Amino acid sequence: MASERKATADPARSLAILWRTREPTSRSAGQGLSVDRIVRAAIDIADAEGLDALTMRRVGEALGVGTMSVYTYVPGKAELVDVMIDTAYGEMPRPAVEGDWRVRLERIARDNLALYQRHPWMLRAETTRPVLGPHLVAKYDHELGAVADIGLTDVEMDAVLTLVLGHVKSSARSASEVVDLERDTGLTDGQWWQSHAPWLETFLTPDRYPTASRVGTAAGQQHGAAYGPEYAFEFGLQRVLDGISVVVAERAAGR
Amino acid sequence: MASERKATADPARSLAILWRTREPTSRSAGQGLSVDRIVRAAIDIADAEGLDALTMRRVGEALGVGTMSVYTYVPGKAELVDVMIDTAYGEMPRPAVEGDWRVRLERIARDNLALYQRHPWMLRAETTRPVLGPHLVAKYDHELGAVADIGLTDVEMDAVLTLVLGHVKSSARSASEVVDLERDTGLTDGQWWQSHAPWLETFLTPDRYPTASRVGTAAGQQHGAAYGPEYAFEFGLQRVLDGISVVVAERAAGR
DNA sequence: CCGCGCGGCGTACGTCGTACGCCCGCGTTG
């Protein structure tokens, strides 16, 4: 495979699987393979060992089935990942909207962060166009509810959501990097910086890069205390919400 | 290779290449291969045809050299990509800081966006820990200059930069997706939505998903007019800067 | 002038996604 998820030439095929258009034949119903069983197995593998471990062979193996049997239900790996993503969206909570818009948006941000923490592979899979499966649509609809009726235009509502979710994904990615760096190297984040420190000090001298070395040290100290990514998430989220509140106030003031 | 860029077990080796610690031998100086020639060729390939086309075989070919010769200068593909990334950072403009912090940050955001537009492969390559090469350090130092002396703590300065750059990367990714979807399918963004429309209308009915269908249509209309991602970038950037101005004002008011 | 070190590379291995065509057993039909 070339990319993590390649553009599908045949949208109809992709959508048909996402929306489970095909009714199960009387033959296969009950036991045997199914898109759902395949997707479940694939998600389990990706959750436990990351996207790199997700192999068509592995999926078949996990289901006690030949590799090529998987292709009976799924056109290819790209489409499988698509369905995995949409399925993951499906398991998100969709509580009734409560509180003011800021509380609601904050809740949504945290729910999305939690999703990415449960399924870090999504951060590497979602690099191309959104999947347009049933659960993404439901999620979109639900999340739009958080910013409805506060005076924004439709386009602004979409932009606000995009902004917040983008921030969440950025933060989640940073956090996830720390985690799987620790898994890959066996070093904690602090130890990793320690091991690089001597090298860095050779080049990143205060006289050449005064600001970078000072701030880098300060930020590094935070990292050592192991709450770097969390801080970035919280700080950024509040800034983003502050920024949104400016528009909301403008609109409330009647332009 | 497993991931687009895997964690390197040997930081010293990676850093040595990034910082070009090895002095050229009298033998190889002048003609022949070099890390620089390899990196240049690799960037050209990735710029023109994307990360997927970047193959060790292709790189050797482009240099009129056997595949394995590349490995004399670079330990592996992951490290090559690392150097490519740092090199790309090196070609960014670093104008003297002018104007107030908001103007400066906005300038930085736009410069970074331009970088990603010139080298879209960076958006898919930079999934793991930052590269810590000389140009990234210089860039970091320069960009910190934009938020220095406005009353923020060191950690806050880092967080502000992270937030802005994160937004830029998110937006750039969306924009890039549109571009290479058009390249892969031969369809424009508008045509792509057109081709999905019948399917979408089957499921995304206003009665089931009232908000999603309405806002989706509105946002889609914008997309059709081909300025979706740009709008998201501009809108988000202003929101982020508004949010930052709140902290700056707080700090200026003496806490 | 000689030897050896290093730049350069041919071959080969293990991995991946997946095309292709076969088989077998079930549900349907006469």
Next chain:
DNA sequence: CAACGCGGGCGTACGACGTACGCCGCGCGG
């Protein structure tokens, strides 16, 4: 009740990929 056809299941094979390994042959230091 028997024959058939179809579709689920899969073994094999192919063409990528990254890269380990070991061999050359050139050019410089002694």
